[in-house]
Amino acid sequence: MIEIFNSMTGQKAPLKTLEPGHVRMYVCGMTVYDFCHIGHARSLVAFDVVRRYLKYSGYRVTHVRNITDIDDKIIARAAANGESIETLTKRFIDAMHEDCEQLGVERPEHEPRATEYVAGMVAMIETLIEKGVAYASDGDVLYAVAKFPGYGRLSGKKLADLRAGARVEVDASKRDPLDFVLWKAAKPGEPSWDSPWGKGRPGWHIECSVMSVALLGDHFDLHGGGMDLKFPHHENEIAQTCAACDSTFVNVWMHNGFVNVDAEKMSKSLGNFFTVREVQKHLRPEVLRAFVLSSQYRGPINYSDDNLRQADAGLERLYVALRGIAADAVMVPTEATERFRVAMNDDFNTPEAMAVLQALARDLNIAKSASDQAKVSAIAAELRGLGAVLGLLGCDADTWLKTRPESAGVTHVVSGGVAPEAAEIEALIEARRAARAAKDFKESDRVRDLLLARGIILEDGPEGTRWRYR
RNA sequence: GGCGUCGUGGCGGAGUGGUCACGCAGCGGACUGCAAAUCCGUGUACGCCAGUUCGAUUCUGGCCGACGCCUCCA
Numbered sequence: 001m002i003e004i005f006n007s008m009t010g011q012k013a014p015l016k017t018l019e020p021g022h023v024r025m026y027v028c029g030m031t032v033y034d035f036c037h038i039g040h041a042r043s044l045v046a047f048d049v050v051r052r053y054l055k056y057s058g059y060r061v062t063h064v065r066n067i068t069d070i071d072d073k074i075i076a077r078a079a080a081n082g083e084s085i086e087t088l089t090k091r092f093i094d095a096m097h098e099d100c101e102q103l104g105v106e107r108p109e110h111e112p113r114a115t116e117y118v119a120g121m122v123a124m125i126e127t128l129i130e131k132g133v134a135y136a137s138d139g140d141v142l143y144a145v146a147k148f149p150g151y152g153r154l155s156g157k158k159l160a161d162l163r164a165g166a167r168v169e170v171d172a173s174k175r176d177p178l179d180f181v182l183w184k185a186a187k188p189g190e191p192s193w194d195s196p197w198g199k200g201r202p203g204w205h206i207e208c209s210v211m212s213v214a215l216l217g218d219h220f221d222l223h224g225g226g227m228d229l230k231f232p233h234h235e236n237e238i239a240q241t242c243a244a245c246d247s248t249f250v251n252v253w254m255h256n257g258f259v260n261v262d263a264e265k266m267s268k269s270l271g272n273f274f275t276v277r278e279v280q281k282h283l284r285p286e287v288l289r290a291f292v293l294s295s296q297y298r299g300p301i302n303y304s305d306d307n308l309r310q311a312d313a314g315l316e317r318l319y320v321a322l323r324g325i326a327a328d329a330v331m332v333p334t335e336a337t338e339r340f341r342v343a344m345n346d347d348f349n350t351p352e353a354m355a356v357l358q359a360l361a362r363d364l365n366i367a368k369s370a371s372d373q374a375k376v377s378a379i380a381a382e383l384r385g386l387g388a389v390l391g392l393l394g395c396d397a398d399t400w401l402k403t404r405p406e407s408a409g410v411t412h413v414v415s416g417g418v419a420p421e422a423a424e425i426e427a428l429i430e431a432r433r434a435a436r437a438a439k440d441f442k443e444s445d446r447v448r449d450l451l452l453a454r455g456i457i458l459e460d461g462p463e464g465t466r467w468r469y470r
Numbered sequence: 471g472g473c474g475u476c477g478u479g480g481c482g483g484a485g486u487g488g489u490c491a492c493g494c495a496g497c498g499g500a501c502u503g504c505a506a507a508u509c510c511g512u513g514u515a516c517g518c519c520a521g522u523u524c525g526a527u528u529c530u531g532g533c534c535g536a537c538g539c540c541u542c543c544a
């Protein structure tokens with residue numbers, strides 16, 4: 001039984017799908033005017049693990065992740081770059097897909113774009129006006145927040161408190177400062193669509209209401225996103241969908257925590273963000289993934305070189321254990337799998353799940369030194385199998401270990417082939433072998449130091465010498 | 471100001487009313503020509519103050535501190 005923390009209730013509860021064996025989930029995706037940063041990566045990876053684990057647990061998953069391809073920032077960025085909105089958004093959508101592939105994030109079943117659903121948004125806005133919860137004003141359409149009784153429930157806010165804390169100047173067209181825009185009248189030169197209220201474009205929140213209803217229905221199982229979307233975005237989504245469809249909308253709300261830098265939220269406005277592709281210049285995407293999974297998805301996670309280094313070291317230990325073992329055995333679940341499942345069933349406790357992988361690595365190393373082949377391949381299969389549920393350990397171990405960190409970034413999808421200078425390294429190892437055979441340890445140590453200076457570590461074993469980068 | 475999350479050993483990070491996380495780093499041992507890798511061992515950690523309890527890091531209350539949301543943001 002999978003238990004999930006529901007932001008709406010503040011408690012964990014067993015997952016009960018509306019349709020037996022089928023999970024329908026919607027996760028807020030990106031606004032595509034820039035590259036993915038580590039914060040996006042965390043959300044992407046966190047919900048990718050949710051998706052993978054649900055599938056592993058036997059569910060069919062219909063996962064929707066939207067793409068916001070029209071909004072103020074996109075318009076501004078395109079104008080600043082002197083390029084069209086289409087060119088800009090296409091570029092960053094492609095970049096996002098590349099980043100996802102690097103991070104091992106599976107493609108969701110649907111990736112709807114806001115601009116493809118404008119007609120539906122207009123229709124929902126009309127319904128909201130008919131129902132008396134929205135009003136047109138100077139070409140804008142606003143949602144009258146006070147008309148929706150449950151407003152603030154998700155974020156635990158009261159209308160009065162929100163008004164007291166309001167830091168935004170009141171827009172003259174708003175009847176209540178908290179009312180939010182469903183439709184924006186077009187300004188000259190801006191992209192626009194025809195509507196009953198004149199030319200304009202949708203507000204941000206309405207797209208998610210319309211696209212989720214269109215692809216998943218007006219009542220589905222899971223809705224996720226970053227903590228910062230809880231208010232106002234998800235609150236507004238609820239107000240829109242529930243009022244327009246007279247529905248329950250979402251059963252379980254999930255929110256991932258932030259990535260911090262020096263204990264501060266990584267964000268565009270603070271300028272303390274790193275993009276996924278920058279980071280991949282000096283480490284492999286799988287390390288980033290392991291780093292994200294090293295803490296539970298709801299808590300904060302601190303981005304630092306040392307924490308990344310630790311994630312790398314932990315992952316390397318797993319790959320070292322798997323090295324040289326054929327990946328041909330079928331996974332047979334043992335107590336380790338049971339422990340893994342208990343951890344994951346508890347609101348996706350990935351740190352605990354990773355501890356299980358480490359325990360398997362130790363057992364594997366022990367079985368290896370005992371030369372218990374049956375046990376070795378069984379444990380290796382279980383380790384790989386559970387790793388796959390987290391989207392880890394998908395590479396060939398030897399390839400992983402023989403790929404230089406600085407040439408990383410292209411290794412998540414195993415492509416075979418070791419580093420280019422492998423032949424040269426092998427030659428030096430052979431020379432050293434000869435020296436050792438002749439008991440010329442001075443020479444053999446010289447060769448080893450030579451290689452070490454290039455970041456290559458040698459390991460002498462019963463079957464000869466192996467090498468890896470570090 | 472309102473609302474909320476959190477505070478675990480050198481670091482990261484789970485978890486629990488009373489023997490165990492796990493990883494990184496360190497130290498000792500085994501192994502090794504020496505290393506590396508691996509295995510074994512090793513740390514009186516649970517913000518502060520009270521309360522409940524035979525016993526609290528784990529429950530309750532208060533305090534302090536950090537962070538977040540209240541405005542676009544994963």
